[in-house]
Amino acid sequence: MNPSDSVSLYRSMLRIRRVEEALAARYAEQEMRCPMHLCIGQEAIAAGVCAALERSDSVFSNHRAHGHYLAKGGNLNRMIAELYGCSTGCCGGRGGSMHLIDLSVGFMGSTPIVGGTVPLAVGVAWAATLKAGREVVVAFFGDGCFEEGVVHESMNFAALHKLPVIFVCEDNDFSVYTRRDARQPDRPIHEVAAAHGLRAASGNGSDVDEVFGLATEAVDRARLGEGPQFLEFRTYRWREHCGPNFDDEFDYRSEHEIKKGLSECPVDFYKSRLALTPGQEESLIDSLEKEIKKEIDAAFRFAQESALPGVGDGLSKLYV
Amino acid sequence: MSDQTRKIAYTEAVREALDECMARDDKVIVIGEGVPDPKAIFGTTRGLAEKYGPRRVFDMPLAENGMTGICIGAALRGMRPVLVHQRIDFSLLAMDQMVNNAAKWHYMFDGKASVPMVIRMIIGRGWGQGAQHSQSLQSMFAQVPGLKVVLPVTPHDAKGMLIAAVEDDNPVIFIEHRWLQQIEDHVPRDHYRVPLNEARLLFEGGAVTVAAFSYAALEALSVAKALAATMAIYADVLDMRTARPLDIEAVIRSVSRTGHLIVADTAFHTGSIAGEVIAQVTERAFGMLKSAPVRIALPDFPVPTSHFMTEDWYPGPQTIAEAVLDLIDADRGTEDYARLCTVLQPQSRHDTPNRDFVGPF
Numbered sequence: 001m002n003p004s005d006s007v008s009l010y011r012s013m014l015r016i017r018r019v020e021e022a023l024a025a026r027y028a029e030q031e032m033r034c035p036m037h038l039c040i041g042q043e044a045i046a047a048g049v050c051a052a053l054e055r056s057d058s059v060f061s062n063h064r065a066h067g068h069y070l071a072k073g074g075n076l077n078r079m080i081a082e083l084y085g086c087s088t089g090c091c092g093g094r095g096g097s098m099h100l101i102d103l104s105v106g107f108m109g110s111t112p113i114v115g116g117t118v119p120l121a122v123g124v125a126w127a128a129t130l131k132a133g134r135e136v137v138v139a140f141f142g143d144g145c146f147e148e149g150v151v152h153e154s155m156n157f158a159a160l161h162k163l164p165v166i167f168v169c170e171d172n173d174f175s176v177y178t179r180r181d182a183r184q185p186d187r188p189i190h191e192v193a194a195a196h197g198l199r200a201a202s203g204n205g206s207d208v209d210e211v212f213g214l215a216t217e218a219v220d221r222a223r224l225g226e227g228p229q230f231l232e233f234r235t236y237r238w239r240e241h242c243g244p245n246f247d248d249e250f251d252y253r254s255e256h257e258i259k260k261g262l263s264e265c266p267v268d269f270y271k272s273r274l275a276l277t278p279g280q281e282e283s284l285i286d287s288l289e290k291e292i293k294k295e296i297d298a299a300f301r302f303a304q305e306s307a308l309p310g311v312g313d314g315l316s317k318l319y320v
Numbered sequence: 321m322s323d324q325t326r327k328i329a330y331t332e333a334v335r336e337a338l339d340e341c342m343a344r345d346d347k348v349i350v351i352g353e354g355v356p357d358p359k360a361i362f363g364t365t366r367g368l369a370e371k372y373g374p375r376r377v378f379d380m381p382l383a384e385n386g387m388t389g390i391c392i393g394a395a396l397r398g399m400r401p402v403l404v405h406q407r408i409d410f411s412l413l414a415m416d417q418m419v420n421n422a423a424k425w426h427y428m429f430d431g432k433a434s435v436p437m438v439i440r441m442i443i444g445r446g447w448g449q450g451a452q453h454s455q456s457l458q459s460m461f462a463q464v465p466g467l468k469v470v471l472p473v474t475p476h477d478a479k480g481m482l483i484a485a486v487e488d489d490n491p492v493i494f495i496e497h498r499w500l501q502q503i504e505d506h507v508p509r510d511h512y513r514v515p516l517n518e519a520r521l522l523f524e525g526g527a528v529t530v531a532a533f534s535y536a537a538l539e540a541l542s543v544a545k546a547l548a549a550t551m552a553i554y555a556d557v558l559d560m561r562t563a564r565p566l567d568i569e570a571v572i573r574s575v576s577r578t579g580h581l582i583v584a585d586t587a588f589h590t591g592s593i594a595g596e597v598i599a600q601v602t603e604r605a606f607g608m609l610k611s612a613p614v615r616i617a618l619p620d621f622p623v624p625t626s627h628f629m630t631e632d633w634y635p636g637p638q639t640i641a642e643a644v645l646d647l648i649d650a651d652r653g654t655e656d657y658a659r660l661c662t663v664l665q666p667q668s669r670h671d672t673p674n675r676d677f678v679g680p681f
């Protein structure tokens with residue numbers, strides 16, 4: 001990988017991290033009045049997968065969507081404005097954190113009914129094939145989502161028709177507070193996908209190089225008509241399932257596990273991969289931090305200065 | 321504390337019902353996403369896993385349809401599953417098993433087998449729940465013969481109706497409302513049943529009948545109290561309590577005295593169970609009605625997330641009060657009316673049930 005790619009992967013992760021930290025810090029003001037699921041700790045998957053895509057490729061996501069949206073190039077101003085319920089939000093305020101969209105960069109939509117968007121990704125890939133396009137489609141979802149029947153129906157159809165779709169499973173071991181071992185037998189997720197006829201691989205979701213490498217291979221194969229791909233990434237969700245806080249006081253993860261999870265920070269860990277001298281590293285990070293902070297501050301200002309929808313504004317657009 | 325003075329919240333009443341049912345009958349099992357977790361379905365399953373063990377209290381895979389069918393199978397073998405969905409919206413994934421199997425099994429097979437099962441589901445509201453986490457789908461279920469559909473409003477009824485539901489040999493859809501969860505009420509310690517086919521008169525007036533479902537019943541009650549206190553207008557308030565069967569007799573009894581009918585629901589306007597109440601009363605007691613019945617329900621749109629858009633989205637106490645005043649042609653140019661409006665002023669932001677309620681849920 002060339003150095004500029006490393007920097008942009010790092011930057012993409014750092015940006016997601018700082019955006020979400022800013023959201024978490026301001027959530028207590030109770031101006032962002034919607035449920036919010038942060039992906040802090042899981043940034044490498046969004047950043048690595050989306051870096052392997054072209055702008056004209058498509059992405060679908062779930063309730064934990066901020067990272068996917070931002071990594072695919074979704075407009076930050078419009079995302080923040082959406083969380084504040086403004087007219088300038090990416091859904092005009094109708095969606096909030098759990099419903100994001102930016103069609104201009106191929107972010108097709110994210111919704112919070114678990115499994116809801118996975119078949120849609122397959123459908124977009126199907127249409128691309130029918131139209132003989134070269135588009136590749138990604139569906140991001142969690143290990144919990146892998147239990148939904150619709151995911152398996154989707155994999156079956158995608159394999160049957162060799163569709164250019166990539167199933168990306170982010171395995172943070174939890175569905176809310178419930179561990180995977182209380183929901184699934186002990187067997188690798190990706191092997192189930194392989195049994196459906198998908199080409200499947202798994203990797204460390206905290207290592208953005210590894211994510212990017214596996215995703216690049218998968219995208220190439222999908223684009224060449226080799227059919228659906230499945231990527232399983234182990235990762236760690238730092239904060240509560242829904243909301244801005246840490247919730248380790250509920251004692252659902254061991255201290256050891258928490259320590260290990262936090263120590264595998266995808267952002268910090270990646271600094272060494274930039275292969276810079278300490279001085280270069282410091283000045284690069286310093287300038288990235290400044291640039292990102294400026295962008296985030298501007299996005300919050302954009303939201304706070306935005307026009308607000310009125311009471312009647314929800315009473316339209318039910319049909320085309 | 322005696323039974324007369326003991327007050328507990330709705331969530332605790334639900335928990336107590338489950339606890340008692342499990343203690344009495346080891347065939348009762350409780351399953352759902354998050355049932356044994358630290359949040360314990362808003363506290364409603366707290367302690368059950370510890371008390372009854374992992375063979376009777378389960379978490380489950382995110383597989384709503386499959387798990388519903390699996391519970392139906394267990395029920396066919398004599399278990400009495402209580403399956404929980406944290407939002408009614410998630411139960412949509414299980415529509416096939418609920419509607420095609422649970423509801424039909426007893427009928428389809430000539431009564432040779434039955435499905436004694438309860439499916440609890442919670443209606444979300446507020447704090448930007450949005451289009452997919454705040455639907456009120458009671459009429460969808462109520463449309464299906466073979467299901468019983470109940471919506472307890474008071475903690476007293478939540479306990480008594482859940483016990484009755486668990487002990488019932490039919491599939492019961494048990495619909496709770498997020499905004500009822502913190503309501504407190506006198507709840508007896510005994511094991512008691514509240515029938516799954518009777519409305520309850522919450523307030524006796526005589527001027528107008530307000531029949532209401534779920535959270536709307538609580539709002540209607542507050543309106544009736546306020547109308548009585550400020551304008552000396554006395555309305556009947558019926559907590560319908562069940563959507564299938566519907567206790568139309570109770571509505572007609574009230575309408576026979578009042579001649580006016582308002583039905584308030586938490587659901588979309590079109591196809592709401594409120595519409596069904598109005599249709600049945602009109603069919604059977606047209607002659608008693610002095611005015612056209614009024615339906616109070618939500619706009620026929622998904623609920624948007626932005627709190628700027630949801631201000632005034634939900635009809636509330638003021639909407640119900642205005643409907644009552646319209647029906648009886650009350651004079652609004654009075655100080656009493658001004659006082660009524662003051663009393664009905666919401667005490668909290670419109671997207672929270674009370675002051676203490678903060679997000680994310």
Ligand SMILES: Cc1ncc(C[n+]2csc(CCOP(=O)(O)OP(=O)(O)O)c2C)c(N)n1
Nearest residue numbers: 064112113114142143144145174175176410
């Ligand atoms: C059909 C459905 N069932 C349940 C839920 C409640 N719910 C929201 S997110 C979630 C956990 C999903 O876990 P996973 O897919 O692993 O994603 P993660 O939250 O770990 O990112 C659950 C159970 C839902 N939104 N939709």
